[in-house]
Amino acid sequence: MKKRNSVLIAGIVSILILVSVQVYIVIGIWNQKNEMFNLRYRLFSQDAVSSMSRRLNTDGFDTARNIINWYSVQSIKDLAQIKDDSAIILKKREIFESVSKILIKEEDLSAYLSNYFERAGIDKNFNFKLIINRFELINQETFIPIYTSEEFASRRAPRVTGVVGPPPNNRRPTSEILVKGDRSETDYYRLDFECYIDFSEKQKTIMKETSSSLGLSTLSIILVGIMFMITYRNLAEEKRLSNLKTDFINNMTHELKTPLSTITVAGKTLQMPQIRTNEEKILETAKLIGKQSLHLNQLINMILEISMWERTQFQLDKKTVDIEDLLNEVVFSFKSGGGNAATISEKYNFNGRKLDLDVVYFTTLINNLLSNAVKYSDKVPVIEIEGNATEENVSISISDNGIGIGKNDQKHIFDKFYRASTGNIHKFKGLGLGLYYVKKIAEAHGGDVSVSSKPGKGSTFTLTLPNVHEQV
Numbered sequence: 508m509k510k511r512n513s514v515l516i517a518g519i520v521s522i523l524i525l526v527s528v529q530v531y532i533v534i535g536i537w538n539q540k541n542e543m544f545n546l547r548y549r550l551f552s553q554d555a556v557s558s559m560s561r562r563l564n565t566d567g568f569d570t571a572r573n574i575i576n577w578y579s580v581q582s583i584k585d586l587a588q589i590k591d592d593s594a595i596i597l598k599k600r601e602i603f604e605s606v607s608k609i610l611i612k613e614e615d616l617s618a619y620l621s622n623y624f625e626r627a628g629i630d631k632n633f634n635f636k637l638i639i640n641r642f643e644l645i646n647q648e649t650f651i652p653i654y655t656s657e658e659f660a661s662r663r664a665p666r667v668t669g670v671v672g673p674p675p676n677n678r679r680p681t682s683e684i685l686v687k688g689d690r691s692e693t694d695y696y697r698l699d700f701e702c703y704i705d706f707s708e709k710q711k712t713i714m715k716e717t718s719s720s721l722g723l724s725t726l727s728i729i730l731v732g733i734m735f736m737i738t739y740r741n742l743a744e745e746k747r748l749s750n751l752k753t754d755f756i757n758n759m760t761h762e763l764k765t766p767l768s769t770i771t772v773a774g775k776t777l778q779m780p781q782i783r784t785n786e787e788k789i790l791e792t793a794k795l796i797g798k799q800s801l802h803l804n805q806l807i808n809m810i811l812e813i814s815m816w817e818r819t820q821f822q823l824d825k826k827t828v829d830i831e832d833l834l835n836e837v838v839f840s841f842k843s844g845g846g847n848a849a850t851i852s853e854k855y856n857f858n859g860r861k862l863d864l865d866v867v868y869f870t871t872l873i874n875n876l877l878s879n880a881v882k883y884s885d886k887v888p889v890i891e892i893e894g895n896a897t898e899e900n901v902s903i904s905i906s907d908n909g910i911g912i913g914k915n916d917q918k919h920i921f922d923k924f925y926r927a928s929t930g931n932i933h934k935f936k937g938l939g940l941g942l943y944y945v946k947k948i949a950e951a952h953g954g955d956v957s958v959s960s961k962p963g964k965g966s967t968f969t970l971t972l973p974n975v976h977e978q979v
């Protein structure tokens with residue numbers, strides 16, 4: 508149990524390590540693809556910018572710059588009129604917002620980029636974003652600061668004072684691709700800004716590109732998981748079988764020892780002088796030896812036969828029999844033998860159905876079920892045998908009022924050497940072979956056997972045999 512638990516823990520830990528490594532690798536691939544995507548578009552946009560200045564002799568902001576220059580002249584005059592500090596701040600904000608609007612409205616770069624990307628056959632659905640880093644008015648060589656972004660200010664100590672705060676849409680983007688940075692300066696203003704592009708489809712594109720590695724790594728994790736489960740189950744099954752074998756050897760020793768010791772004692776008894784003169788006693792002891800030898804022989808034959816089945820196919824010696832007659836005979840001889848302590852009722856009607864059966868094996872099958880019904884009982888056994896014949900098959904069920912079988916044990920009772928784990932192993936003697944034998948015989952006839960049971964209430968074993976007799 509300890510070993511199994513440590514195997515389970517080691518397996519789960521290894522799978523977790525594998526999953527983390529795979530996640531790490533996939534994140535690495537994702538970042539790499541993201542970088543490559545950005546790099547590709549950065550290069551394309553730089554090409555586009557230089558192609559624009561080569562072919563059109565502009566960087567796309569000439570009109571905007573002219574308008575801003577004219578607007579700056581106006582703004583310098585307006586600002587000079589205002590004396591109140593808070594009114595000055597308000598005016599500066601208005602100036603900054605107007606400059607942003609002019610820049611966005613009058614630029615020609617985004618349209619050129621879009622065209623350029625389309626011609627290059629790459630994605631042209633991007634968002635174009637302009638970020639102003641600094642704007643200052645210049646009045647006769649004196650700078651009037653209007654706006655400086657935090658980042659720009661931190662790059663240039665000392666901090667510029669008297670500027671307006673950034674509006675929300677002027678934040679530097681994290682994921683976008685920088686196309687161009689620019690500084691323009693005239694006699695009336697100084698402006699620093701950056702242009703970025705961002706692709707809404709970017710995540711999807713990268714997802715598509717990483718899907719094969721993602722799929723493969725998920726598949727490999729699933730496969731490793733399945734293989735682990737199979738190995739673990741095999742290990743558990745092997746452990747179970749080895750336990751069963753150990754139990755079997757213990758039980759077999761126990762079973763074989765009982766008749767053997769009886770025979771030994773009987774042998775010794777026969778040697779006693781006072782017994783040798785008593786003919787009746789001699790006969791009785793001889794009978795006992797005979798009975799125990801027979802039992803011993805049966806046990807050994809059963810074990811031999813089962814080990815033979817493992818190696819060769821079942822050899823059936825089938826005869827056509829009237830199933831009802833045969834069952835009557837088997838039940839009758841059981842009643843007069845081991846079953847005399849039980850109340851057995853028969854409620855079957857097979858309508859004269861004839862089947863091709865191996866009579867010896869069939870007898871053993873029914874005997875095993877009946878003797879289990881008597882053996883696994885803690886009160887006076889009451890057994891009901893029911894049966895009927897349909898078009899396709901014949902079914903026989905044997906119900907008892909015995910100790911019953913738990914759900915878990917029901918799954919295994921037909922396994923070789925299996926004995927239910929109710930702590931009754933020595934109270935009820937057995938080798939765990941009876942039901943295995945029953946199942947094998949039923950299957951060899953093309954039929955099957957099943958169980959339904961409730962612990963403390965009793966069990967019902969149902970045998971079904973196919974209708975294999977050719978009616979003449």
Ligand code: ADP
Nearest residue numbers: 879880883911920926927937938939940941942
């Ligand atoms: P054995 O009787 O030699 O142990 P079997 O293969 O005949 O082996 O039965 C397997 C197990 O199934 C038994 O150990 C017993 O626990 C359970 N079993 C079989 N028949 C019955 C029954 N009629 N009622 C309760 N338990 C049963």
